[in-house]
Amino acid sequence: MNIDDLPIRDDLRGKSPYGAPQLDVAVRLNTNENSYPLPDEVTDAIGKALQAELRDLNRYPDRDAVALRTDLADYLGHGLTTANLWAANGSNEVQQQLLQAFAGPGRSALGFGPSYSMHPLLAQGTGTRWIGALRDPDFGLTPAAAREQLARHDPDLVFLCSPNNPTGTALDPEVIAEVLAHARGMVVVDEAYAEFARAGTPSALGLIAGHPRLVVTRTMSKAFGFAGGRLGYFAAHPAVVDAVQLVRLPYHLSSLTQAAARAALAQRDALLATVEAIKEQRDRIVDELRRSGYRVADSDANFVLFEVGGDQKIAWQRLLDRGVLIRDVGLPGWLRVTAGIPAETDAFLEALR
Numbered sequence: 001m002n003i004d005d006l007p008i009r010d011d012l013r014g015k016s017p018y019g020a021p022q023l024d025v026a027v028r029l030n031t032n033e034n035s036y037p038l039p040d041e042v043t044d045a046i047g048k049a050l051q052a053e054l055r056d057l058n059r060y061p062d063r064d065a066v067a068l069r070t071d072l073a074d075y076l077g078h079g080l081t082t083a084n085l086w087a088a089n090g091s092n093e094v095q096q097q098l099l100q101a102f103a104g105p106g107r108s109a110l111g112f113g114p115s116y117s118m119h120p121l122l123a124q125g126t127g128t129r130w131i132g133a134l135r136d137p138d139f140g141l142t143p144a145a146a147r148e149q150l151a152r153h154d155p156d157l158v159f160l161c162s163p164n165n166p167t168g169t170a171l172d173p174e175v176i177a178e179v180l181a182h183a184r185g186m187v188v189v190d191e192a193y194a195e196f197a198r199a200g201t202p203s204a205l206g207l208i209a210g211h212p213r214l215v216v217t218r219t220m221s222k223a224f225g226f227a228g229g230r231l232g233y234f235a236a237h238p239a240v241v242d243a244v245q246l247v248r249l250p251y252h253l254s255s256l257t258q259a260a261a262r263a264a265l266a267q268r269d270a271l272l273a274t275v276e277a278i279k280e281q282r283d284r285i286v287d288e289l290r291r292s293g294y295r296v297a298d299s300d301a302n303f304v305l306f307e308v309g310g311d312q313k314i315a316w317q318r319l320l321d322r323g324v325l326i327r328d329v330g331l332p333g334w335l336r337v338t339a340g341i342p343a344e345t346d347a348f349l350e351a352l353r
């Protein structure tokens with residue numbers, strides 16, 4: 001008895017689930033988590049916030065998560081308010097809801113690969129036809145190339161990822177402007193790594209006021225070190241928030257998640273203090289790899305994509321044999337490594353040598 005014996009949907013037959021290996025090794029630099037554990041002051045604050053919710057667990061949570069959305073709007077700035085914000089269990093769920101509301105059966109979503117592997121998987125799960133458009137061979141994307149592929153495919157929803165995972169580089173703002181000017185449907189800019197961008201990299205948040213079909217998704221999984229807490233969100237025109245309410249499960253965001261996320265947001269100075277240290281490690285990895293002769297993509301994120309010069313599967317295994325887990329994202333010849341604490345950078349560079 002296995003999956004094929006079940007009356008599973010035809011379009012899911014033979015497919016594999018998302019699966020970054022979760023291996024128990026000393027140095028885990030494969031899923032772009034924040035390597036710093038939460039500081040005591042933050043765990044104390046989250047503990048108190050959770051405790052305060054416990055008596056009321058007999059009641060459903062605030063379905064609209066108003067207080068949390070207000071705190072998220074306050075964090076983002078850009079003149080955004082509660083009505084512009086929506087939150088769910090990770091930006092993956094937020095993106096799934098966007099596909100359910102704006103794509104789905106009979107509709108299409110387009111992304112420019114190589115990009116985040118969850119975008120096509122979320123499309124698949126929601127019955128959305130996926131269109132794998134392409135970046136240039138050097139992983140760049142020009143406004144003209146983006147426009148040409150949009151015109152050819154006319155998708156109902158476009159994913160842009162900036163800074164892009166797995167390449168690391170932020171999009172030229174002109175690409176976003178070009179896509180907004182020419183896309184017929186929704187434009188979702190995944191900014192999971194925005195807090196790590198190099199100075200002078202604008203966020204698409206500033207474009208929301210003039211573009212009702214633009215959605216900017218964010219997450220607390222990376223810069224905030226809150227991957228286990230599962231909190232992602234988006235900012236968009238209030239009508240987009242109204243639209244996802246048609247597909248979200250009632251009470252999708254538990255009162256514990258809402259309380260923990262609010263406590264973490266209130267402690268954001270302490271949590272985001274690690275961002276600068278991580279950027280330093282990121283820049284160190286880029287510099288050292290380039291000095292050693294590797295080709296490396298520019299990074300605005302907490303990870304670095306580099307060319308190993310050979311079969312990346314073999315290089316990945318050899319690093320793992322030395323206790324360093326990084327990521328084979330399926331790009332022939334390239335591997336991705338997360339920037340963590342200094343000792344992890346040491347271990348990675350030493351293993352690579």
Ligand SMILES: *Cc1c(COP(=O)(O)O)cnc(C)c1O
Binds near residue numbers: 032190219231
């Ligand atoms: C890590 C990541 C996310 C985060 O997903 P969550 O569900 O919020 O943990 C979203 N988008 C991209 C591109 C990522 O790399």
